[in-house]
Amino acid sequence: MTVTITAARDVLKANDRGGYTVPTSRLYPFQWNWDSAFVALGWATFDEGRAWRELERLIEGQWEDGMLPHIIFHAPSDDYFPGPDVWGTHHHPATSGITQPPVLATSIRLLLENAKDTAEAEAHAAALYPRALALHRWWTEARDRQHSGLVAILHPWESGMDNSPAWDAAMVRVPATPTTPIRRRDISHVQADMRPSQADYERYITLVDLYRSLAWAPDRMWDATPFKVADLAINAILHRAETDLMALANRFGTPADHSAIALRLESQRTAIARLWSEEANLYQSLDLITGERIPVSTSGGLLPLFARIPTDDQAARMAAEIERWGGKVRYLVPSLSPFDPRFEPKRYWRGPVWAIVNRMINEGLSAYDHGALAARIREDTQTLMRQSGFAEYYDPTTGEGLGGGSFSWTAAMALSWAVP
């Protein structure tokens, strides 16, 4: 394990670009939102100051209304499409115009509670707290405009699970008519069959073109979009982050913050609980344009465990479902049920195993006393890393490492799992 720890630290150091960590060189040459929140947990195991810096550089990109963009373009690079000119957000530093799963408050809390240098940690956390608070307000105001308790994503990239089969039906309603010419760089770095398809990209960019034409105004985007989904995973991650924000509010917040967070916690919990599927034994997303449940079983549907939403009985049924998947693939947890006919073990979010998702599921299962299964997921992830390095994602049937190599959040999970 010593070798792995050294190697994992080396990945973070090699991907450090001066206070922020790129997910991997070339394929993703900027700072990504939820990557950095996880990567900070890796840095914290050997350099707490650097961990705080990661989050501080991330919030340099936060918009005035609280939105935290999914990419912060700190320094120019030709290796990525779509770059700042396509987004046209006119921010400094340049950023994309959409967000990603809000792991920030969870990361701040974990850094604070595990800190060895407590005085330094208190100061950093106190300064970051209002930014996380503003982010959570933004989610509710901009993305739960009907006060349902569920927030919506308006672009598949916001889910962080870009080409998940859960978005297929909703994406059919997005025209594949981008005005921006598509100049994909990803498939010059990574094999095309491990990445989203060309048709996916045309629709992704059509949405970007639409929102840019609306000057990224949340109300106009909400009204005009053909893609509006209450992504189960993002709602679960937000709810979990809200509990962490509450813990921070108890130390740094006002009574008014406290009551606003308590209200959100309550309405989120009730709304997410309704997304339980009796047939699938996990949770599923909701298409807010048709009003219909999306009957696709993804690893994201297990993340309510991380948010402590399920009852003990539901958690047991989720554990049994994971075991069932485990009978069909060699390594847990595939991003799509291997019983789904769309399961593709090498294509991105349509089958492969992702270390960060495993980390969240592992944590949730442990909290529900499914320790043996939690341990299997952790061991599978560590085996994958030992055998195939710190890959972006892994084939659950063969264990092959896929996508980008020397990947920051995979290395960070190795560190945060190995060092208590």
Ligand code: GLC
């Ligand atoms: C891909 C992933 C997303 C991640 C980004 C950078 O777009 O789908 O979740 O944040 O790469 O690693």
